[in-house]
Amino acid sequence: MEKKQQYRPSVAAGVGMTLLLILLLASCNGAPRSASIDEPTLIDVTDVDSELAESVAETIELIDATPYSSSLRGRLAMMYEVNHFPSEALVMYEQAALLDPKEFSWWYLGALIEKKQGDFDAALAKIQQAIAVDPGYVPAYLHQGNWLLEQNRYDEAVAAFNEAASLGAGSPAAVGLAQVYLRQENFQSVIDVLTPYAQTLPHPQIWRLLAAAYAPLGFQQEAEVARALGQKAIPLLWLDPITQRPNKYVRGFGRRLAYAQSLLSAERYAEALRELERLQAIRPDDEILINNLSVAYDKTGQFDKAVQTLERGIDLAPNQFRFYVYLGDLLYRAGGNEEAIDLFNRSLQINDRNAECYERLGSVLMRLERFSEAISAFEKAIEFGHSNVAGIRLRMGTIQGYKEKWEEAIHQFSQVVRLEPGNADGHVFLLHALVGDDRLQEADTALQWAIRLGIDSQSLQPVVDAIAQKNGQVDPQSP
């Protein structure tokens, strides 16, 4: 985006000069009114985003009137950041920090952008400034530790993570320390630092790191279990409320819609609904908006409105297959099984490769004990790339087990534990199916896995008894 720097002649001072001034003024309190200050950076988005252009123009006008206001320049920075103009945001955060070096957010948010753009030196310098302003903000140390780790500065990373830990960061600090120790091949320290969290917060990242430490120390069985429990690709995240500050400056339909979706993902349904209803006034017929609006209504307990929204969507765009899926889902949850099946089938007539729809159709059919049809639908869901293959196979195996088709059930449950070796339900169900099929030796292996994965012995007792009973009955010579 072209930067227009148009209304003062001193523009060329540039970022370098700004940084120099920042260093010189870092110890000052309050706004350094005697210093010269650069122009706010401008963007030209009038043609593509009038709402953003208008907000930027308003803020610039305010800055013009109050050129030494750190908060106004910070506001513009946040506006740029959250609307995807990171370079411009960086310049504005620097200007804001220059005017008020004691404002944590400007350093901190600037540091996060620097890191995203790959300038770790600048990111680390800014996060250090932020920490100097507020030594009590835990996420700053976690970021600092991770960035130092990525720069292979291990001792400093350990210091940062230790600081975070001393402030109560808990597992994220422990994971950070473990990552450093792993790089240093200090495997025992990895185990020492993570073991307390492995049971209380069994996050896959913790298990993955433990697996990497167990193996070289020769703890192969422990490593195998830890690998199984570390299968899911979920990053370890932590709360970082400062990063939410720029969100109120989201502008433009597309960005606001994306923001509303992020609120839905974060289960902040009431906020999402407010934003979506505002967007509805702008583009009431947007298909993605309609979908999200129905979700927001549903999640805030307004079932009828959710249904009406989707029905309106179908009227507007009868070929939008997703509307039928979501409406069917709503009706299914309200007990309208046949209506749901009808809607799922109509959706599949439009797009017959929608894994999500097949999975939902299978679920309704399973509820109605139309097992053969349910299995066919589940198979299609797998064929077309459903994200939870193990979960679907678990249900298929359950159907087969219910029908005492042990071989088929064992096949499905075996696939589950093959896909997700840490899936405790998979091992337990497999165990039951193997016992049902009198395959007692294999059942014993499944039992051992269930025990190693921490299934409590009380819940396993019935199947253990069944094995014992069958062992008494079955001729050991039989195949």
Added chain:
Amino acid sequence: MREACSTSGALAITCLAFCYGCGNSDDATASGSADGVAWFSEESIQRGVEFVHVSGHRDKHLLPEITGSGVALFDMNGDGWLDIYLVQSGSLTQLESDDIYLNELYLNQGDATFAKQQFATSAADAGYGMGVAVGDYDNDGDSDLYVTNVGENRLYSNDGTGIFTDVGSSALSDANWGTSAAFLDLDRDGDLDLYHANYLYWSVEVELDCYSSGVLTYCPPINYRAPAIDRLYRNNGDGTFEDITSNAGIDVAFGNGFGVIGSDYDNNGYVDVFVANDLTVNQLWMNQGNLVFQDEAMTRGSGVDGFGIAKAGMGVVSADPDRDGDFDILVVNLTGESDSYFRNDGTHFTDSTSEVGLSAPSRKYTRFGVVLADFDNDGWLDLYHANGGVSPVNLSAEDVYAEPNVLFRGTQDGRFAEVRPLGGTNTSLVHTSRGLAVGDIDNDGGLDLVVVNRDAQAYVLMNRYPNRGNWMSFSIKTSHGGYANGALVTFASNGRQIYGTVRPEGSYLSSNDPRVHFGLGKALSVEDVRVMWTTGEVEEYGDFRAGQFIELREGRGNPSEWPHSP
């Protein structure tokens, strides 16, 4: 400059016509440090390569339009010179039915200039093209082509002179959105099987409107929630293939597949397959033998990065930059995400991206094509990224997705350092780059590049690095005369054991020069050259002076043992 090819009495060696002296390429113009000098010059027009990619984008943003297409560098007629096959995309709608967009084939005229071939009965392929794989699937001694499309894929058999016949796709029946593919001998039976990655289940009807920077643009794949199953085809040995996806166990794990690479990562003698997935967990299909595979990406540490994040995997490459005798994996990702350098530690992989110096500098751009190759012939692999955004990068630019490509020099401590001028060219080249292939186009011992740019002219980047080191290039061929994809080669040089493999697959949607190129630095020769064929047999071929193209033919060496790395 021509010399005898072999310093030993290895009669088995076929000497190619292009044997140059050690080092000191024709291009050498300077001595000492090459900091700040150009490594490449862009010469597509001078060399007769006119290909302009067409994405077909009009109004609505259709996802395949942003993914670009690939390129193959291969010798179609056995004359010892690399030819270029460029995959064209075209149009995804019926609106442009009058326009037919064909893939293009350029014949190297023996001097690294190219003549576009007119297609009569050939590999022109009018599908919405994505990628290309090269291999001698029918064991007749020449290189055949497999072209992936959005829709039906095609297999083209070469008659040895560069005339291709569409042998149909009935056996290769998948008609989804194919991306990268690889010809690999997965069952060690001496013929090439085919691994085919699919991206997601897509049609115009499922398309969505997404926004970035306030404007409508292409959606991330995660919005479609439809990662597609990859396909595995067994070569039946009679020119036909059989879909064994399900029996092989490939149908149990999914991802938005973009990049494919094969290598024996656990040294069990069988080639494994790694798939780089876009915003979904990568797959590492460990070959259990008997064409049965188990996805062990997560348990072996290559499914996600060190922080547990499934990044936007695009291109992938596998090589041995740290010279420890096994093959590491490098996946390139979206802007803001670093590359993922998975170092092979024998039994598992470790995300070592920061240790190799790529954590910070690789985040600036969105990378698609990627190669690890020794461009300066100093013995250390360098890294080239072909870049371009998937959402608008610069709204005021003519091409809003355009980004510069980046070159990294491999250093002696196993790290990579960004080269200036940016991308190694004096004139900054800024387009939306996608497919990328590496090979020695002018047979001067320096590796060149071809880059496909979305909706723009392709680059032909000729290696102009001054005072390149010595080098060696091996054409490793089966007893039938075709390139032995997956065969390993090793030799001793300056007291070190160096390893390489015949690996045309990799990068993004593309196929590289199948010859195995080694930069040797100041070394004047290589000793005790051995090849492990995909069948597991090992042959020894003796010693060679540097600066030569050497053909090593299966069955013509002396039986030997494989020198495993310490």
